[in-house]
Amino acid sequence: MTVTDSRIATERPEHRRTSVIGSEQRHYDLRPGLILARGEFSSVAVATGAKAVYVYAADENGSITDFETLAVVVSAKDPEGALLQLGYEVEAAADNGDSA
Numbered sequence: 539m540t541v542t543d544s545r546i547a548t549e550r551p552e553h554r555r556t557s558v559i560g561s562e563q564r565h566y567d568l569r570p571g572l573i574l575a576r577g578e579f580s581s582v583a584v585a586t587g588a589k590a591v592y593v594y595a596a597d598e599n600g601s602i603t604d605f606e607t608l609a610v611v612v613s614a615k616d617p618e619g620a621l622l623q624l625g626y627e628v629e630a631a632a633d634n635g636d637s638a
Contacts, residue, residue, distance in 0.1 A: 545570065547626035549617075553600030557585035559592075564617045565600030568626060572608060579608055584617035591620035 550565040557563035563585045571580035572593075583596035593609040594602045614620035618628045 545626045546629050547621045548629045549631050550600055551631055555600070557583075559585060559587055561586045563600070563602075565596055566617070566621065566626075566628075572624065574608060576608075582608065584620060586614075586616055590614070591617060593620060593624070 546569045547566040548569075550567065553565035555563050563583050566582050566584060568580050568582060571578040572582065579595050581596045581598060581600075583594045583600055583602045585592050585594075590610045590612045591614040592607050593611070594606075595604045595608060597603050609620070609624060611620035611623050614623055621628050
């Protein structure tokens with residue numbers, strides 16, 4: 539079994555919004571949660587900046603709950619790349635039938 543076989547990030551596209559830095563902010567549910575010295579985080583908001591991708595703790599609606607970053611991924615270009623580098627396989631959320 540590889541790391542990505544057991545670590546899944548599922549985007550919640552209905553929670554996409556513009557971040558405070560002006561880029562698109564995306565919300566992901568992580569299984570298992572991201573484990574850090576500060577605790578375990580199973581809901582994260584991810585925003586792409588000019589020089590890095592930033593990962594923050596989020597609530598169930600995708601709002602950032604703490605602006606202290608959980609991770610800064612300098613070599614990533616987008617949220618998916620950042621989560622892959624953190625060891626998560628990015629999975630698309632199930633279509634809820636609301637697509638235009």
